Amino acid sequence: MTTAVPAQARPAGVAGDHADTQAVLDSYQAIAGPGAAVHAGNRAGSWDLYSGTADTGARRPIGSDDQFRIASQTKTFTAVVVLQLVDEGRVELDAPIERYLPGVVAGNGYDGTTISVRQILQHTSGITNAFGTPRANPDGTYDLREVIRAALTNPPQFAPGTGWGYSNINFLVAGLLIEQITGIPAGDAITTRIIGPLGLTRTAYPHAGDRRLDAPYLPGYVGGRAGPFFLWINATFSVELTKYATAGAMASTEQNLATFEQALADGRLVSPAMLTQMRTTVPMPGFPAVMSYGLGLFRLDLSCGGQAWGHFGDLTTGHSSGTFATDDGRHAALVTNAYVAGGKPKAAQVLDSALCGTPVG
Incomplete structure (x- = not known):
């Protein structure tokens, strides 16, 4: 169905005087999905702002509790668990992955033997980002080891430690490491270790074959522009999540993600030493200069000074998002109901505006 979706941006909740952020959000929504929200x-x-609509079939704002x-x-959840295992003395950050x-x-x-746990979490391992062709189980789900095996039929991006290259496969290996050390599914x-203790009641790691989202949820779309119109195709439940596993399978809400990132920034999830390691960043070729990468964590340099820490996420279920927090207690979460390849520069501008437009409190 071809649907015209004018922005008709309206603030939701405690909007205050965030007109600057609303304008940047509207600009982002113009290249994103039917709707966007911060x-x-x-x-x-x-406070909350939205632009456009959550659903092409029934106009409504995207809510901060929409899953x-x-x-x-x-990836940040996965990295936190690995670093907790380092804190517990069960994993060494600079040990070769072959040991485990x-x-x-x-x-x-x-x-x-030449790739360390640190390099896997930092995307400096050189491991491919290509999935290959894993063999599905009879029910259409995938085993973690099989997805990794199929991916590694593709050659490395570079020799370990000689570059930076984003790789979902790194975090599938990290998930398998968690399972090997803990003896339970990642x-x-x-x-x-995270969802329960933080009370993230709207956050979930899916069981194999479960593609549900709990109501209220945000439909996801894929499509393409044709002048002022957009062909939206609902893709919310189109992805078998076991293929992405510890690299990208989870569900949550803007509210829950803000709670998680603030807890991490506040030192509630890993030791100060591990948080320092997590925040030791390297440049990210191809990304804006205001971004660098640590261990499962982006650093975002803010226009108003200081840094925010968090991660972005894009999936062909039709969801693109990002959540960041600062050490002084500010947080910002952004989501749009479409898969937006290459949208991180504009998304970062929205997050920067929201964080810089929020006083320390």
Whole structure:
């Protein structure tokens, strides 16, 4: 169906005087999905803005409690669990992955004895970002080891430690590491170590074959522009999530993600030493200069000074998002109901405006 969706931007909740952020959000929504929304604030409270609509079939604002696929924001949850295991003395950050997963990262130019856990979390391992063709189970789901095996039939991006290259496969390996060390599924480890303790009741790591989102949820769309019109195709439940697993399968809300990122910034999830390691960043070729990458964590340099820490996520379920927090208690979460390839520069502008437009409180 071809649907014209004018912006008709309207503030929701405690909008205050955030006209600057509303304007940037409207500009982002013009290249994004049918709708976009930002949830931001400080320790004293939060405010919400939206543009467009959450649903092409029934105009309504995107709510900050709408559940959606957080895609690569999952990587920060995965990294936190790995770093908790480092804190517990069960994993060494600079040990070779071969020590924990013998024979998994091997062959076709890969040598697990030369790739460290740190490099995997930092995307400096050189491991491919191509999935290959994994063999599905009879029910259409995928085993983590099989997805990794199929991916590693593709050659490395570069020799370990000699470059930076984003790779979902890195975080599938990190998920397998969690399972090897804890003896439980990685999703269960994320749930018991992060989701439960933080009370993130609208956040979930899906069980195999479960593509549901809990109401209220944000439909996701894919499509293309044709002048002032857009052909939107609902893709909300189109992805088998076990393929993305610990790299991108989770669901959450803007509110829950802001709580998670603020808890991480506040030092509630890992030790000060591990948070320092997590925030030791390297340049990201091809990304805006205001961004750099740590261990499952983006650094975003703010126009008003200082930094925010978080992650972006894009998935072909039709969801693109990003959530960041600062050490002084400010947070901002952004979501649009479309898969927006290459939209991070504009998304970063929205987040920067929201964070810089929120007083410390």
